[in-house]
Structure formats: C-alpha cells, structure tokens
Amino acid sequence: MFARSALEVARTPDQRADESIEGRxxxxxxxxxxxxxxxxxxxxxxxxxxxxxxxxxxxxATVVHLERAGSPLPxxxxxxxxxxxxxxxxxxxxxxxxxxxxxxxLCGRTEAGAPTAVPA
Amino acid sequence: MTARFAIEGxxxxxxxxxxxxxxxSLAEGxxxxxxxxxxxxxxxxxxxxxxxxxxGAAQRLLSAIGLxxxxxxxxxNACASGTSALHEAGEAVRTGRYERVLALGFEQLTSRxxxxxxxxxxxxxxxxxxxxxxxxxxxxxxxxxEGRVSREQLAAVSVKNRGxxxxxxxAFLRDPVSAEQVCASRPIAEPLRLLDCCPLSxxxxxxxxxxxxxSRAVRVLASEHRAGGAWDHESERVWGYGLVEETAxxxxxxxxxxxxxxxxxxxxxxxxxxxxxxxxxLGIAAEGEGGAFxxxxxxxxxGECAVNPSGGLLSRGHPLGATGLAQVAEVxxxxxxxxxxxxxxxxxxxxxxxxxxxxxxxxxNACIVMVLA
Numbered sequence: 252m253f254a255r256s257a258l259e260v261a262r263t264p265d266q267r268a269d270e271s272i273e274g275r276x277x278x279x280x281x282x283x284x285x286x287x288x289x290x291x292x293x294x295x296x297x298x299x300x301x302x303x304x305x306x307x308x309x310x311x312a313t314v315v316h317l318e319r320a321g322s323p324l325p326x327x328x329x330x331x332x333x334x335x336x337x338x339x340x341x342x343x344x345x346x347x348x349x350x351x352x353x354x355x356x357l358c359g360r361t362e363a364g365a366p367t368a369v370p371a
Numbered sequence: 372m373t374a375r376f377a378i379e380g381x382x383x384x385x386x387x388x389x390x391x392x393x394x395x396s397l398a399e400g401x402x403x404x405x406x407x408x409x410x411x412x413x414x415x416x417x418x419x420x421x422x423x424x425x426x427g428a429a430q431r432l433l434s435a436i437g438l439x440x441x442x443x444x445x446x447x448n449a450c451a452s453g454t455s456a457l458h459e460a461g462e463a464v465r466t467g468r469y470e471r472v473l474a475l476g477f478e479q480l481t482s483r484x485x486x487x488x489x490x491x492x493x494x495x496x497x498x499x500x501x502x503x504x505x506x507x508x509x510x511x512x513x514x515x516x517e518g519r520v521s522r523e524q525l526a527a528v529s530v531k532n533r534g535x536x537x538x539x540x541x542a543f544l545r546d547p548v549s550a551e552q553v554c555a556s557r558p559i560a561e562p563l564r565l566l567d568c569c570p571l572s573x574x575x576x577x578x579x580x581x582x583x584x585x586s587r588a589v590r591v592l593a594s595e596h597r598a599g600g601a602w603d604h605e606s607e608r609v610w611g612y613g614l615v616e617e618t619a620x621x622x623x624x625x626x627x628x629x630x631x632x633x634x635x636x637x638x639x640x641x642x643x644x645x646x647x648x649x650x651x652x653l654g655i656a657a658e659g660e661g662g663a664f665x666x667x668x669x670x671x672x673x674g675e676c677a678v679n680p681s682g683g684l685l686s687r688g689h690p691l692g693a694t695g696l697a698q699v700a701e702v703x704x705x706x707x708x709x710x711x712x713x714x715x716x717x718x719x720x721x722x723x724x725x726x727x728x729x730x731x732x733x734x735x736n737a738c739i740v741m742v743l744a
Contacts, residue, residue, distance in 0.1 A: 284603060286495055286732045292601035310604075311516070313508035314561045317487060319500040328505055338604035340496045340731070348561065351516035363492075365499030 269359045271304035272366050274337045283336030304357040306371050307333035312349045320363060331355050331368060341368040375591050375625075376461035377584025378743070379471075380409030381700040383576035386688035387543035388481045394575065395435040398477060401575040402436055405473070409579035415469040417443040418460040420452030420476045421692035423483060432477060441473075449727025450639065451596075452476065453695030454739035457578055458594050464582045476697070477575045478690035484571060487559075496731035504568055504642065506728065508560035510609035511644040515562060517659075520647055522562060524662030526553040528643040529566050529685055531665060535672065536682020538712035541697075543572050543688035567643040572688030576696030578703075589703045593625035594741040599734030606734065614735040615652035615726050622740040623654075628720065630654035633676050635705055635721040637698035640683040649724055650678055653740070672715060680705060680713050695725040695739065702743050720744050
C-alpha cells in the first residue's frame with residue numbers, strides 16, 4: 252500500500268480543468284482548502300485531492316497598480332469563495348472592478364500558474 | 372507584579388534610504404546607543420531579527436561594530452522579526468540562560484527592491500501577484516463594503532501618523548500630509564493609495580535586556596508570540612484579525628491588565644487599514660469602530676490612547692526586521708519621559724504589536740504583543 256503523491260494526482264486528466272481547481276478535502280472532517288495541504292488544519296487527518304469550481308462569490312477584490320511579470324498594467328485580484336467550499340485567490344479578467352458579493356467563474360490560469368476568473 | 376524581563380537600554384538609527392551610509396554604520400549608532408543607554412559595553416548573546424538578510428549577515432554586521440565572537444541567532448518572522456528577537460532575548464534572560472542579551476533588528480530594503488517588496492514566487496498567492504499592499508487592500512475593501520470603515524477614516528490614520536512623525540528625528544517621512552493629499556495620491560492596490568502605505572526603508576534598532584533591570588529599566592510585564600491558523604472561507608474576520616486578537620488576549624492576561632488601561636500603543640500600521648484592524652483586535656477600539664476611534668481624535672497624542680506617537684510605520688518607515696525594536700524604543704522613551712517633542716503627558720503603560728504574514732491561507736505568520744510599564 253503506498254500513498255498517491257501529489258504529483259500523480261496533478262497528472263490525472265480533467266476535461267474541465269479550466270473551470271475548476273484542484274484543492275483538498277479532509278478525509279475525516281470534510282474540511283476543504285484551495286491550497287495543496289497535506290494534513291487538515293482542523294483535525295490533522297490526511298487531505299485528499301478534490302476539485303472545486305466553477306463559480307463562486309467575491310469575498311474581496313482589489314485592482315493592483317504594481318508591476319507584475321514585467322508588465323506595468325494594473326491587474327485585479329479577488330478572493331473568491333467557491334460554491335463548493337474553499338476560498339481561492341484569482342486573477343480577475345474583466346474591464347470593471349469586481350464588487351464584493353458579485354459572482355465570478357473560473358476560466359483558466361496565468362502563465363505563472365495562478366487561477367483566473369471572469370464575471371459569471 | 373513580576374515582570375517577564377527588563378529593558379535596560381534602547382537605540383535606533385534614522386530610518387529611510389541609507390544612501391551612502393552602510394548598514395554597519397547604521398548598526399553602530401543603534402547598537403552602541405543601546406549599550407550606552409544600558410551603561411554596559413558587552414553582552415552574553417545576541418538575538419537578531421531580519422527578513423531579507425543574507426546568510427551570515429548578522430555576524431558580518433556585529434563583527435564590523437566590535438561585537439564579533441558573541442553567540443548570535445537570526446530569526447525570520449516576517450514583520451514580527453524584531454519583536455521576535457526581543458521576545459527570545461527576554462525569555463533567555465528570564466530563564467537564566469544568559470545574564471545580558473542584545474536584541475537586534477536590521478533590514479536593508481531600498482537597495483534590494485526597486486518598488487515594493489516583490490511577492491514570494493514559491494507561495495501560491497505570491498505567484499498570483501498578491502504583494503503586501505494587495506493583501507491589506509483586501510481587508511480595506513472588505514471593511515469598506517461592510518461599512519466598518521470609510522475612506523476618510525483610512526486617510527485620518529495617515530494624517531495622524533505623518534503629523535506625529537514630524538516630531539520624530541529618526542522618522543523617514545517627516546512632512547505632514549492632509550486628507551486631501553492622501554485621497555489624491557496615486558492608487559497602489561485599491562482602495563489603498565500611496566499615502567496609505569508605509570515607505571520601503573533601511574534601518575537598525577536594538578535593545579539590551581536583563582532579567583530584573585536597574586533603576587532606569589523599563590519592565591516588560593508580558594510578551595506573547597502566536598502563529599496564525601488557517602485563514603480561508605471558514606474565517607469570519609479579515610486576515611490577521613484573529614491572530615492579533617488572540618495574542619493580545621494572552622498578553623493582557625499575563626500582564627494582568629485590560630486594554631482600557633493602556634496610555635499608548637505602537638501598532639502595525641504598514642498600511643492605514645493595518646492600524647484600524649490592529650486597534651480593534653487589540654481591544655483599544657471596539658470591533659468595527661477603529662476608524663471612528665481615529666477620526667474622533669481618540670488615538671491622538673492627547674487622546675485616550677495615543678496610537679503610534681512615533682509616527683508609526685507610515686512615517687517612520689518599515690525596515691522589516693528593525694520595526695518591532697523601533698516601536699519598543701518609542702514606548703521605552705515615552706515611559707521614561709525621554710520622548711522630546713512627542714512626549715505624552717502621562718505615559719505609564721504601553722503596548723507594542725507587530726504582525727507579519729505572507730504565507731497563503733494562513734492568518735498571519737507571527738504576532739508578538741508586549742506590554743511595557
């Protein structure tokens with residue numbers, strides 16, 4: 252009996268990869284996380300891979316006027332509370348600033364591998 | 372009541388762009404001021420705090436200023452690195468491990484970063500571009516949405532602290548600003564603007580501690596260190612709030628005081644929202660009323676609790692590892708009646724709060740709260 256490594260899980264094909272993210276769910280208490288945690292922060296049991304998405308509600312958002320990846324253009328970030336659990340930081344691809352409480356839909360990843368979302 | 376440990380001497384360099392001055396030159400001033408203040412010329416051990424120092428940086432610095440050959444440990448705890456060094460130094464003398472210890476905080480940022488500190492690429496949120504102004508902006512944006520703070524109240528923090536900093540010869544930014552200037556300054560991470568943010572700085576600060584202290588010593592009644600738990604969809608508060616609140620609760624219990632007893636507070640105003648969240652979590656203002664507290668003048672030098680009489684991080688600057696010890700120096704000077712133009716009329720009990728983060732999904736990497744009398 253051996254544990255599936257995080258790397259093995261990441262290679263599992265998923266046709267809707269763009270509209271979901273791989274997070275974790277605790278095998279004992281069912282707590283969810285958007286991050287690849289190995290043990291549950293609440294009960295310390297192992298966490299298993301789980302997919303979340305595609306939609307969620309904006310908990311907070313900000314338009315950032317700092318250089319990122321060599322580009323001087325402002326970019327928008329939001330903490331998105333996905334409907335099936337987990338709070339995820341996403342890059343928002345939209346003209347207007349997303350309001351707190353508005354709905355976004357996951358839509359892919361940036362070159363750096365960070366998840367992105369658009370107004371739902 | 373029995374103190375945890377005693378601060379015999381403090382020192383802190385001017386904060387700002389070091390320019391031609393080397394870090395060793397800044398350290399010489401801060402450290403030898405602290406030693407002189409304590410009326411000693413040696414220590415048994417050194418605890419140093421710095422976030423971005425290269426390996427061996429503390430030893431390199433100390434060897435250059437006549438303090439080589441003394442055991443040193445360097446601690447990284449984000450913005451709480453300097454107070455972490457003091458917390459460990461205090462514990463070392465309290466338990467009798469050493470008799471006299473130097474706590475040293477140092478940071479050189481202006482030659483390392485062009486603009487703000489670059490987010491950590493190995494962090495999931497850092498990778499997405501969540502620089503520290505953006506992290507704090509998330510709290511500000513949420514607070515604005517919930518009606519817990521107004522744009523004017525955020526500006527009031529900056530106006531107050533820049534005004535206080537005008538009387539601090541060691542502060543980086545010493546010209547006062549108006550609310551109009553704050554609100555018109557260029558956006559950094561909305562709703563935070565340039566004048567809502569502390570400036571990148573270089574600096575060194577130090578403190579000499581012993582278990583009991585002499586006649587001029589300031590007593591640390593309590594010192595607590597906590598780390599943040601998970602901060603995610605299950606969190607009801609903004610980032611960092613829970614950590615500061617829990618650390619403060621433990622510190623007040625240890626000291627046998629309540630926040631209403633505090634005459635002054637040096638808190639983590641890396642961004643204007645930071646001061647508001649801090650004073651609520653510290654119990655200086657009621658939850659959701661930190662902005663109103665500042666706006667009403669209750670945090671002014673002549674208010675019921677002077678918050679950041681030094682000018683805070685917003686005015687003094689924020690060389691990460693040095694900040695906590697500079698906050699401690701201010702409280703020590705205030706308690707001793709040595710704060711010059713910033714001197715409060717009746718300073719008997721003060722609190723220092725530092726909280727730092729940068730790990731995704733975590734409610735702050737570390738928080739240290741200390742009560743001094």
